[in-house]
Amino acid sequence: MALRTGLNGKVMLTLPSYGGLIGAGIGYAASLTPSLLPRGTFFMILVAGLGMAAGYAIGSTVEWISRSVVRFTASYPDRKIVLVSLLAIWIPCAILTPIALGWQYDQQDALNFTKGAPATVALFLGAAFLGLIFVCIGRGFRVVTRLLARAIALIPGLSTWVSASPERIRWFRSIVAAAWCVGSVAVFGGAFNAITVSYDSINADSSGQNPVNLGINSGSAGSNTDWETLGREGRFYVNNTMTSSEITRITGRPSSTPVRLYVGMQQAQTPEERVEIALAELDRVDAWARPHLVIYGVTGTGWVDPDAINSIEAVTGGDVTTVTVQYSAVPSWIGFLIDPQTSMDQNSILTKAVVNRWKSLPSDSRPELILFGESLGSMGTQGAWQAGDQPEEVTQDIQKIVWIGPPAESTLWKSWQAERTSGPAWDPVVGDGSIVQVIVTPETSGTANPNQGTRIVFAAHANDPVVYWSPSLLLSKPDWADSPLGPGVMPQFRWIPIVTFLQVGLDLVAGGEPPEVGHNYSAQMAPAVALGIDHPDWTSSDLERLSAALPNLRYETG
Structure with a gap:
C-alpha cells in the first residue's frame, strides 16, 4: 500500500507499484551480496531495507515513465502476468537469503569478526518492514508537499491565480517542493550544528585529566x-x-x-x-x-x-x-x-x-x-x-x-x-x-x-571502507572492484550501482574491526x-x- 493525495486533497491508500515491487525484489537481492566488511544483524537488515526501498523507487519510476510513453491506462497489467513476474523475482530472493547469511558467516570467520547474523525469516521480514517505512517516508514527502501547496493556495487571491491553468498548478507545486527541500537542508544543518556542539562540549571537558x-x-x-x-x-x-x-x-x-x-x-x-x-x-x-x-x-x-x-x-x-x-x-x-x-x-x-x-x-x-x-x-x-x-x-x-x-x-x-x-x-x-x-x-x-x-x-x-568509499560509487564502478580483488575481500563481492554505495557507506559507521581489518x-x-x-x-x-x-x-x- 502507498500514500497519495486525491483531487479533493485527502490522503488515500493505493496499491503498491507493480514496477516498484519488482524493483524492490531486485534491490533486496543485490543488497544481500557481501560488502567490504561483514554486517551484523542490525546493519544487515538496514542495508537490505535500504536496498528494497531504493529498488522500489527505481522500479516505480521506470513504470511511471513507461506508462507515460506507452500511454497505459491501467496501473497493472493482467493479473496472471503480475503474479508470475512477482513470483519470478521473489522466490529467488527467498532462496538467496540463507545463502547470503552463509556468505556473512564465511566473511566473519575469514576476518575474525564476532559471529552474528539474523535468522532467515527475521532478515526478510525486518528488511520488508524497514523498506516499507522508507517508501512511506518518500511518499510522505510528496504528500506533505502537495498538502502544503494546497494550504498555501487557499490564501485569498493566490488560489484564483494558481488554479487559472494546469501549468501554474505544476509550477506552484514545484516551488513549494523546492522550498520544502531548502527547509529540510536547513533542518539537517541545524542537526549537524547540534552534533558539533555536543562534541565540542566533550572536547572541552577536562574532568579526570591532570597535568x-x-x-x-x-x-x-x-x-x-x-x-x-x-x-x-x-x-x-x-x-x-x-x-x-x-x-x-x-x-x-x-x-x-x-x-x-x-x-x-x-x-x-x-x-x-x-x-x-x-x-x-x-x-x-x-x-x-x-x-x-x-x-x-x-x-x-x-x-x-x-x-x-x-x-x-x-x-x-x-x-x-x-x-x-x-x-x-x-x-x-x-x-x-x-x-x-x-x-x-x-x-x-x-x-x-x-x-x-x-x-x-x-x-x-x-x-x-x-x-x-x-x-x-x-x-x-x-x-x-x-x-x-x-x-x-x-x-x-x-x-x-x-x-x-x-x-x-x-x-x-x-x-x-x-x-x-x-x-x-x-x-x-x-x-x-x-x-x-x-x-x-x-x-x-x-x-x-x-x-x-x-x-x-x-x-x-583492501577492505577499509574509509579508503574506498566515495560518492562516485553510486553509479561508477571503481578500479579496486576489478579482479583480482584485494586481501580480505570476499570473492562474491560485486560492484552494483547504488547498492555498493549504500553497503560501503554503512561499513563506514559499523566499526568494531579486529586488527589488520577495515580501518584498524x-x-x-x-x-x-x-x-x-x-x-x-x-x-x-x-x-x-x-x-x-x-x-x-x-x-x-x-
Whole structure:
C-alpha cells in the first residue's frame, strides 16, 4: 500500500507499484551480496531495507515513465502476468537469503569478526518492514508537499491565480517542493550544528585529566598553549609522552625524552592563528635543533593514535619533536562526509608553514622533516599538494612520509591510484615504485624501497571502507572492484550501482574491526612507521620488541 493525495486533497491508500515491487525484489537481492566488511544483524537488515526501498523507487519510476510513453491506462497489467513476474523475482530472493547469511558467516570467520547474523525469516521480514517505512517516508514527502501547496493556495487571491491553468498548478507545486527541500537542508544543518556542539562540549571537558607528566610539552609552564584549551585528546596526548627509559627498553640504546606539541582548536579562531601558535611552540622548545621534527595530522576528534606516536618516538630514539594542530572535535567519519575541507585547510597551512620555516634554516643544521597522517588527518595533510604532483615533487622537502588509512578522496592517494604504472588499484605501483610503497597486509611491510632515504608509505587495507568509499560509487564502478580483488575481500563481492554505495557507506559507521581489518591499523602501525622513517640504527629485532610493547604503552583516550 502507498500514500497519495486525491483531487479533493485527502490522503488515500493505493496499491503498491507493480514496477516498484519488482524493483524492490531486485534491490533486496543485490543488497544481500557481501560488502567490504561483514554486517551484523542490525546493519544487515538496514542495508537490505535500504536496498528494497531504493529498488522500489527505481522500479516505480521506470513504470511511471513507461506508462507515460506507452500511454497505459491501467496501473497493472493482467493479473496472471503480475503474479508470475512477482513470483519470478521473489522466490529467488527467498532462496538467496540463507545463502547470503552463509556468505556473512564465511566473511566473519575469514576476518575474525564476532559471529552474528539474523535468522532467515527475521532478515526478510525486518528488511520488508524497514523498506516499507522508507517508501512511506518518500511518499510522505510528496504528500506533505502537495498538502502544503494546497494550504498555501487557499490564501485569498493566490488560489484564483494558481488554479487559472494546469501549468501554474505544476509550477506552484514545484516551488513549494523546492522550498520544502531548502527547509529540510536547513533542518539537517541545524542537526549537524547540534552534533558539533555536543562534541565540542566533550572536547572541552577536562574532568579526570591532570597535568602531571608534561615536561616542556604544550600546556606546561611557559607554554603558548593553556592546558584547558588543548582539548580532551590533546591533554591525553601531551600528558603521556614516552620516557627515555621506555624507549631504551625497546631499542637497547641510549635515548632522549621526546617533546609533544599540540594546539587545540579552542586556542584560536582561525587556522592561521593556530599555526602561528604552533610555530611559537616549536621555537619555545628549540625543536629546530633536534634531529627529527614530525608534522602530525590528527583524526577528526583531534585524537592522536597512541600506537602511532609511540612508534614514532621509539624509532627516532626519542630525539624528536612532534607538532599537531586540532581542527575539529567530531569523529572522522562525520568530518569526512560533511566537512573534509576543514581538515585539508588546517593541515595544509600547518605543513606549508613548518616547511617554509625549515627552509629558512641552514641545510646542515636543521632537523629531518617527517610527515604523518592517519585517517582524516591523512587526507588533510595531503591537501598541501595538488592532484598530479609526483612523488619526486612531494618529497623535495619532506623526505619521510607515512599516511595511514587515507580516505578515498585524498588528493595524492586518489591521483596516484588513477595514474599507477602497474598493479591493482588497492596495491598501486606509483612511478617506478622507488618512492611510494603501499602496505596492504603486515607481510607487505618487510621490504624497504630501493630509494633509501626518500620514501612515502601508505597503509591501506583492501577492505577499509574509509579508503574506498566515495560518492562516485553510486553509479561508477571503481578500479579496486576489478579482479583480482584485494586481501580480505570476499570473492562474491560485486560492484552494483547504488547498492555498493549504500553497503560501503554503512561499513563506514559499523566499526568494531579486529586488527589488520577495515580501518584498524594497529598491526601495521609499527611496521609502517619504521619503514617510513627508515632510521639507520633501527633493526628488525627492534621492530619485534616495539610491536610487542605497544599494547602495554597505550594510554587512555576519548
